[in-house]
Amino acid sequence: MSTPIDKKFEEITISSQPIFEGRVISVHVDTVQLPNGAMSTREIVRHPGAVAVLALLDDRMLVVEQYRKPLERSQIEIPAGKLEPGEDPAEAAKRELEEETGYRCANLKHLSSFYTSPGFSDEILHLYVAEHLVEGNIHLDEDEFLECEAITLEQAQQYIREQRISDAKTVAAVYAWQLYKLTGRF
The missing domain is CATH 3.90.79.10 (Nucleoside Triphosphate Pyrophosphohydrolase)
Known part of the structure; x- marks a missing residue:
């Protein structure tokens, strides 16, 4: 059975820490679980589009x-x-x-x-x-x-x-x- 393409390399968010909330963007540092079970962090800029x-x-x-x-x-x-x-x-x-x-x-x-x-x-x-x-x-x-x-x-x-x-x-x-x-x- 194959894995759906959108889930194949999915990283599961364990926690998200807001770092900055600005007028245009916000910045978060997420702790994620990788497909192999290891943990990592991701720095993410949120933007309204x-x-x-x-x-x-x-x-x-x-x-x-x-x-x-x-x-x-x-x-x-x-x-x-x-x-x-x-x-x-x-x-x-x-x-x-x-x-x-x-x-x-x-x-x-x-x-x-x-x-x-x-x-x-x-x-x-x-x-x-x-x-x-x-x-x-x-x-x-x-x-x-x-x-x-x-x-x-x-x-x-x-x-x-x-x-x-x-x-x-x-x-x-x-x-x-x-x-x-x-x-x-x-």
């Missing part, structure tokens, strides 16, 4: 440039942000798009949901594509400082080579856009 939007405007992609403290430099990224408790990811994507770029979308399509770093975090990111944009007003959070611009696919590819774009969600969005331009499908 996030959304990101590949927003297309007249054959250009909307991006924002902002400073990322963990990297000690500015990054160019697609609009994104964390989910509020109980918030629908599609509604969060629309909210983040308007807050960061000033644009609203008539059409929003879910492309993928993926875990950003499953080795230590439970953060899931929901990636959407937005087309048929309508200009509105930017509504930045009081601790947000960024600039929005619309770039071509060629510029996005150049920014990846220069590492001005180097976060996974934006790189994935650029490749999804490139595939769309080649095939007509996301």
Whole structure:
């Protein structure tokens, strides 16, 4: 009899100790029993989840440039942000798009949901594509400082080579856009 794939390497949590409770994340150290019966510890970052939007405007992609403290430099990224408790990811994507770029979308399509770093975090990111944009007003959070611009696919590819774009969600969005331009499908 075979073991179900989701239980094959299961680690059973014996205890979980909260280490840090922040505004965005919490950190726990879990004691786990491994499949062979041995004990180990796992440091886990808990995150409420996030959304990101590949927003297309007249054959250009909307991006924002902002400073990322963990990297000690500015990054160019697609609009994104964390989910509020109980918030629908599609509604969060629309909210983040308007807050960061000033644009609203008539059409929003879910492309993928993926875990950003499953080795230590439970953060899931929901990636959407937005087309048929309508200009509105930017509504930045009081601790947000960024600039929005619309770039071509060629510029996005150049920014990846220069590492001005180097976060996974934006790189994935650029490749999804490139595939769309080649095939007509996301």
